[in-house]
Amino acid sequence: MDKIIGFIxxxxxxxxMIGGIIKSNLVNPxxxxxxxxxxxxxxxxxxxxxxxxxxxxxxxAKKSDIIVLAIKPNIYNLVxxxxxxFVKKDVIIVTIAAGxxxxxxxxxxxxxxxxxxxxxxxxxxxxxxxxxxxYNDKISKEELEEVVGIFKCFGKTEIIDEKLMDVVVSTSGxxxxxxxxxxxxxxxxxxxxxxxxDKAYKMAAQSVLGAAKMxxxxxKHPGELKDMVCSPGGTTIEAVxxxxxxxxRASVIKAMRKCTxxxxxxxxxxx
Ligand SMILES: NC(=O)C1=CN([C@@H]2O[C@H](COP(=O)(O)OP(=O)(O)OC[C@H]3O[C@@H](n4cnc5c(N)ncnc54)[C@H](O)[C@@H]3O)[C@@H](O)[C@H]2O)C=CC1
Ligand SMILES: O=C(O)[C@@H]1CCC=N1
Numbered sequence: 001m002d003k004i005i006g007f008i009x010x011x012x013x014x015x016x017m018i019g020g021i022i023k024s025n026l027v028n029p030x031x032x033x034x035x036x037x038x039x040x041x042x043x044x045x046x047x048x049x050x051x052x053x054x055x056x057x058x059x060x061a062k063k064s065d066i067i068v069l070a071i072k073p074n075i076y077n078l079v080x081x082x083x084x085x086f087v088k089k090d091v092i093i094v095t096i097a098a099g100x101x102x103x104x105x106x107x108x109x110x111x112x113x114x115x116x117x118x119x120x121x122x123x124x125x126x127x128x129x130x131x132x133x134x135y136n137d138k139i140s141k142e143e144l145e146e147v148v149g150i151f152k153c154f155g156k157t158e159i160i161d162e163k164l165m166d167v168v169v170s171t172s173g174x175x176x177x178x179x180x181x182x183x184x185x186x187x188x189x190x191x192x193x194x195x196x197x198d199k200a201y202k203m204a205a206q207s208v209l210g211a212a213k214m215x216x217x218x219x220k221h222p223g224e225l226k227d228m229v230c231s232p233g234g235t236t237i238e239a240v241x242x243x244x245x246x247x248x249r250a251s252v253i254k255a256m257r258k259c260t261x262x263x264x265x266x267x268x269x270x271x
Contacts, residue, residue, distance in 0.1 A: 001027050006064030009071035010036035016125040020154025022049050035060040061086040073097040080108040098169050099266020102136045114138040116147045119173045129155025132168030170259035
């Protein structure tokens with residue numbers, strides 16, 4: 001691709017995304033421009049990846065063909081207000097924030113603008129991200145493919161109906177946090193029973209990775225895969241029954257619905 005891709009905000013997500021883009025050789029590093037209010041973040045990426053950096057969002061807006069808004073949702077208004085009169089006519093705006101609908105962003109720009117709304121997750125750091133993507137009616141098939149191509153540099157992508165984007169937030173955007181809690185809890189139990197901390201994290205995490213791969217690669221129902229682990233009168237069924245008694249699955253479902261609801265509420269209140 002020979003388009004100029006600009007990232008506004010050089011935090012965790014941007015660092016991970018540009019790392020993946022450069023590794024996959026999608027664009028020359030010189031075609032990436034990053035802006036941030038903190039020089040320390042810009043120095044980090046220019047030293048590590050040899051990308052262009054600017055401390056002025058307007059300057060980035062004037063030069064970029066695609067702009068990824070990688071700032072926190074609460075400053076989207078501020079940043080859009082700052083750049084809206086400086087963006088190129090055919091610029092593609094890519095959002096990655098929870099609770100920012102396409103309509104919110106269209107209203108903030110106050111003019112016809114191409115928008116791709118995405119929800120990635122932190123596994124983009126290791127090239128295993130999962131990104132839900134939707135877009136407005138100004139985006140052509142080719143433009144959508146270009147943006148999808150960016151997100152494929154650091155993981156998998158799914159095109160999703162916008163009305164399900166709040167569900168994407170809870171299912172893949174926020175879900176690494178609950179999985180980390182699960183791994184931490186498993187490791188705590190192992191440590192309690194005498195295993196060293198480093199071995200406990202490694203063994204719990206690899207088991208989660210392997211189990212996830214089995215769901216993706218066998219196509220079997222997760223319940224069937226669970227049954228394959230449970231020997232009659234054995235050890236696993238003891239753990240399964242204990243988790244059921246403590247409403248393990250109901251807790252996860254309840255937590256995810258709260259997460260989805262929060263994303264919906266944010267979309268109502270952030271314009
Ligand atoms: N962390 C996560 O798991 C995920 C985050 N997101 C979304 O990604 C976005 C970025 O999140 P993170 O990278 O985690 O945040 P972060 O806090 O690490 O990065 C935000 C960056 O924006 C910079 N910034 C603040 N004001 C600015 C301004 N006026 N102009 C330019 N830069 C400015 C900050 O200095 C910081 O480097 C958020 O909207 C978040 O909702 C999306 C999916 C997953
Ligand atoms: O908690 C948040 O707002 C972001 C969105 C998805 C993951 N983290």
